[in-house]
Amino acid sequence: MTFELETAANPEGLKRVVIEPVSRVEGHGKVTLLLDDDNRVHQARFHIVEFRGFEKFIQGRPYWEVPVIVQRLCGICPVSHNLGAAKAMDMIVGAQLTPTAEKLRRLMHLGQVLQSHALHFYYLASPDLLFGFGSDVARRNIVGVAAAYPDVARQGVALRKYGQEVIRLTSGKRIHGTGAIPGGVNKNLSPEERDILLKDIDQMIAWSRDAVELIKKIYCDQADFHNGFGYFKSCFMSLVRDDGALDLYHGGLRARDEHGQTIFDHVDYSNYWDYIHEEVRSWSYMKFPFIRSRGREEGWYRVGPLARINNCDFIPTPLAETERKTFKAFGGGSATQSTLAYHWARMIEMLHCAEGIQGLLHDADLLGTDLVSRGERALRGVGVIEAPRGTLIHHYRINEDELIVRANLIVSTTHNNQAMNEAVRQVALQYLDGQKLTEGLLNHIEVAIRAFDPCLSCATHAVGKMPLEVELVDAGGNIIDRLNKNSDGRCDA
Amino acid sequence: MSKTITIDGLAVPFQEGQTIMDAALASGVYIPHLCHNPEFKPHGSCKLCTVNVNGRNVASCTMPAVEGQQVLSDIAELNADRLALTQMLFVEGNHLCPACEKTGNCQLQAVAYYLGMMSPHYNHFYPQREADASHPDVMLDRNRCIYCELCVRASREVDGKNVFGLSGRGIKTLLVVNSASGLLGDTDLAVTDKAAHVCPTGAILIKRHGYAVPIGQRVFDHITIKDVQTGGGDE
Amino acid sequence: MSENKVRIATCSLAGCFGCHMSLLDIDERLFGLIELVEFDRSPLTDIKRCGPCDIGIVEGGVCNAENVHVLKEFRKNCKVLVAIGACAINGGVPAMRNNIDLWDCFQEVYCYEGGLECGQIPNDPELPLPFDKVHPISEVVKVDYFLPGCPPSGDAIWKFLTDLLNGREPKLDYEMLHFD
Numbered sequence: 001m002t003f004e005l006e007t008a009a010n011p012e013g014l015k016r017v018v019i020e021p022v023s024r025v026e027g028h029g030k031v032t033l034l035l036d037d038d039n040r041v042h043q044a045r046f047h048i049v050e051f052r053g054f055e056k057f058i059q060g061r062p063y064w065e066v067p068v069i070v071q072r073l074c075g076i077c078p079v080s081h082n083l084g085a086a087k088a089m090d091m092i093v094g095a096q097l098t099p100t101a102e103k104l105r106r107l108m109h110l111g112q113v114l115q116s117h118a119l120h121f122y123y124l125a126s127p128d129l130l131f132g133f134g135s136d137v138a139r140r141n142i143v144g145v146a147a148a149y150p151d152v153a154r155q156g157v158a159l160r161k162y163g164q165e166v167i168r169l170t171s172g173k174r175i176h177g178t179g180a181i182p183g184g185v186n187k188n189l190s191p192e193e194r195d196i197l198l199k200d201i202d203q204m205i206a207w208s209r210d211a212v213e214l215i216k217k218i219y220c221d222q223a224d225f226h227n228g229f230g231y232f233k234s235c236f237m238s239l240v241r242d243d244g245a246l247d248l249y250h251g252g253l254r255a256r257d258e259h260g261q262t263i264f265d266h267v268d269y270s271n272y273w274d275y276i277h278e279e280v281r282s283w284s285y286m287k288f289p290f291i292r293s294r295g296r297e298e299g300w301y302r303v304g305p306l307a308r309i310n311n312c313d314f315i316p317t318p319l320a321e322t323e324r325k326t327f328k329a330f331g332g333g334s335a336t337q338s339t340l341a342y343h344w345a346r347m348i349e350m351l352h353c354a355e356g357i358q359g360l361l362h363d364a365d366l367l368g369t370d371l372v373s374r375g376e377r378a379l380r381g382v383g384v385i386e387a388p389r390g391t392l393i394h395h396y397r398i399n400e401d402e403l404i405v406r407a408n409l410i411v412s413t414t415h416n417n418q419a420m421n422e423a424v425r426q427v428a429l430q431y432l433d434g435q436k437l438t439e440g441l442l443n444h445i446e447v448a449i450r451a452f453d454p455c456l457s458c459a460t461h462a463v464g465k466m467p468l469e470v471e472l473v474d475a476g477g478n479i480i481d482r483l484n485k486n487s488d489g490r491c492d493a
Numbered sequence: 494m495s496k497t498i499t500i501d502g503l504a505v506p507f508q509e510g511q512t513i514m515d516a517a518l519a520s521g522v523y524i525p526h527l528c529h530n531p532e533f534k535p536h537g538s539c540k541l542c543t544v545n546v547n548g549r550n551v552a553s554c555t556m557p558a559v560e561g562q563q564v565l566s567d568i569a570e571l572n573a574d575r576l577a578l579t580q581m582l583f584v585e586g587n588h589l590c591p592a593c594e595k596t597g598n599c600q601l602q603a604v605a606y607y608l609g610m611m612s613p614h615y616n617h618f619y620p621q622r623e624a625d626a627s628h629p630d631v632m633l634d635r636n637r638c639i640y641c642e643l644c645v646r647a648s649r650e651v652d653g654k655n656v657f658g659l660s661g662r663g664i665k666t667l668l669v670v671n672s673a674s675g676l677l678g679d680t681d682l683a684v685t686d687k688a689a690h691v692c693p694t695g696a697i698l699i700k701r702h703g704y705a706v707p708i709g710q711r712v713f714d715h716i717t718i719k720d721v722q723t724g725g726g727d728e
Numbered sequence: 729m730s731e732n733k734v735r736i737a738t739c740s741l742a743g744c745f746g747c748h749m750s751l752l753d754i755d756e757r758l759f760g761l762i763e764l765v766e767f768d769r770s771p772l773t774d775i776k777r778c779g780p781c782d783i784g785i786v787e788g789g790v791c792n793a794e795n796v797h798v799l800k801e802f803r804k805n806c807k808v809l810v811a812i813g814a815c816a817i818n819g820g821v822p823a824m825r826n827n828i829d830l831w832d833c834f835q836e837v838y839c840y841e842g843g844l845e846c847g848q849i850p851n852d853p854e855l856p857l858p859f860d861k862v863h864p865i866s867e868v869v870k871v872d873y874f875l876p877g878c879p880p881s882g883d884a885i886w887k888f889l890t891d892l893l894n895g896r897e898p899k900l901d902y903e904m905l906h907f908d
Binding site: 062064065067069072172177181186187402403 | 591592624626627702703705706709
């Protein structure tokens with residue numbers, strides 16, 4: 001693990017190549033490369049160029065609004081933010097969730113992860129995997145997939161639709177619903193709604209199995225290439241259930257090092273800051289978290305499907321558990337550190353979600369009417385959940401008037417910040433170094449980023465060191481905003 | 494034999510002392526309005542209920558009904574004015590529906606839906622407004638106040654208190670409360686007071702109830718404000 | 729690629745991608761849509777710069793200099809420009825920061841938090857200049873159509889697009905018009 005290529009020793013005179021926007025990911029990011037005259041890579045960075053400041057502007061808002069507001073961080077995984085914040089608010093209202101509330105939330109979240117994984121694999125990543133990383137740019141998208149592999153595309157659309165319908169029926173809306181509230185949920189499932197979901201679940205499980213087979217075949221047909229693409233080793237972190245099982249909704253934090261040795265396990269997440277710190281670097285709005293005990297340089301880690309499948313002792317649904325064993329056995333463990341193995345792990349999780357939904361739909365508690373619980377009020381709450389892209393931390397403090405006074409959000413993609421940079425640099429060295437750059441070669445960088453399914457929505461663009469004045473002029477030529485950027489980086493409005 | 498006026502060609506009966514709005518509501522004829530609520534004295538401030546009576550534009554909530562009046566209400570010109578007034582209300586405050594717990598139950602939003610508002614049209618003020626959560630059970634969020642004075646009237650006329658009032662003029666108008674500290678928590682407002690429940694927008698809210706009603710079961714999810722306020726529609 | 733297909737570009741400025749997700753919520757109708765249209769620049773394709781298009785769909789408000797650049801590129805290239813969703817139309821939830829000093833916002837996020845090391849405001853030239861307010865896109869360019877919602881539902885987007893593609897003035901039913 002090194003920070004080679006993060007910062008060029010002598011940036012003067014180097015050529016700058018920029019990939020912007022990084023496409024077929026969610027949110028705004030760009031990659032910059034600094035190359036010498038022989039196209040040798042001296043610096044490679046993956047920047048998050050957005051800043052939205054949710055942690056600040058929700059201050060002064062009442063806690064019960066927050067789960068609905070903060071889900072606007074992300075249109076792909078709003079349910080995870082809704083639930084992460086709701087879990088924190090459960091602590092604030094002193095709730096012990098009723099079985100109905102917890103199972104409805106779990107159902108909603110399985111729908112969320114299912115649709116997000118389907119979206120990522122079929123709509124965003126599959127064009128690279130089916131057509132090749134350097135294939136024709138005009139075809140390298142979901143429309144191209146629909147033309148060349150219509151059955152694959154139709155299954156992807158149907159799987160995502162099903163996950164979205166689970167979300168709609170539990171939260172009122174496919175995107176930015178209001179299902180989870182502090183202490184519980186605001187609706188149960190009617191028998192009719194349950195039956196709508198039951199009708200198609202067997203098909204969804206069958207198609208999820210097809211998806212696992214598809215990625216397994218793609219991966220293993222060129223195993224050496226896929227294993228080696230952007231390969232590096234790292235620590236992994238995820239939630240696990242008390243018995244070590246994969247659990248996307250709740251559990252304790254587990255971290256393992258690059259050799260599989262446990263760093264910490266079953267940690268109560270409400271004390272997460274004893275284990276994780278964050279570093280700020282000047283060139284990205286996304287912070288760089290690390291495991292405290294290992295320090296900034298050695299403590300970075302990966303989260304998300306690959307981390308979860310690696311970290312858990314077993315998956316509590318049978319079909320997915322079988323696939324997990326196959327995955328672990330493949331290549332004697334080397335696949336478990338490979339960047340592209342994220343896709344494989346993700347499809348195993350999608351199968352787990354479909355199985356999990358089926359199990360819950362047969363649970364009578366979903367139709368229960370005891371939806372909300374309240375207990376002793378607290379002034380602080382932490383909610384952690386495994387969002388589609390990895391561990392998601394929401395942390396709030398309120399005052400006596402019940403308004404938010406502090407908030408800290410560590411979103412899934414932030415945990416993967418260093419790892420995504422590492423992947424970019426590995427690919428830059430493997431495929432671009434010394435080459436004449438083409439669109440297809442540059443796409444290799446994006447392929448590595450896409451493996452993480454990054455969700456870059458949670459960030460803004462900032463302030464360079466050069467004094468600069470920018471004016472925003474409206475359609476009629478009138479100045480509507482002006483910003484002075486001083487040499488110390490400070491802005492004057 | 495009862496007296497009648499006509500509204501958009503329809504004969505509408507009225508009794509002595511009723512306004513055009515009173516007569517319209519009693520007959521199930523909808524005239525868009527925000528500051529009017531039949532339980533309180535008319536205020537005539539939002540101007541959304543402006544109608545054309547015998548060639549002149551007047552506020553229907555304050556104009557007494559008089560035998561033989563020819564009233565025009567649901568016509569393109571007046572609806573365009575109503576839309577513009579609604580849009581102005583949106584840009585004058587901070588009405589961010591996705592972040593407001595009143596969404597789906599909000600009359601300002603419902604009127605905008607009824608009038609087919611697709612954008613606020615005017616440039617936003619993004620004014621600096623304060624929220625006040627000092628009361629144990631009621632929250633005041635001035636970002637969403639439209640100065641209809643329904644809370645002022647309810648407190649005075651129904652609750653027999655004098656908790657709310659407007660201060661300042663024009664764009665500097667502010668909803669204030671009657672306590673030395675200026676905080677809602679130091680007034681004699683009770684959560685059971687009428688004034689805590691009449692706000693047409695999300696400016697006065699009962700604490701800890703946000704988002705308790707699921708999407709699909711909120712007041713205006715399936716029926717328009719016209720049908721809600723005139724008892725029409727298929728509830 | 730057919731010559732007579734309608735060409736559509738989409739982008740997300742200061743938004744959450746929810747409107748793009750809602751576009752995908754047309755579900756299997758997507759297969760019918762791609763018989764009629766082809767996509768230019770979009771987060772769903774790898775085309776990085778907008779070329780001449782019939783319809784441009786913009787999600788998100790304007791929060792920095794790069795947003796302005798992209799928005800003007802869209803306006804220049806698209807015959808019809810559509811503002812989709814609350815953020816593009818009135819700034820949306822990100823506009824909640826419009827009443828807060830940007831510097832305070834940065835300080836809060838990058839300097840004050842517990843568990844933070846090397847606290848500093850990111851200031852690399854590669855990061856675009858932020859504005860002190862989030863602006864609706866109509867304050868910067870002329871917008872032809874507004875499609876409200878947070879996000880508008882897949883059905884609303886489908887109705888809007890099919891109206892537009894069939895030369896009708898887009899009109900939403902009551903159940904499709906939402907601001908939340």
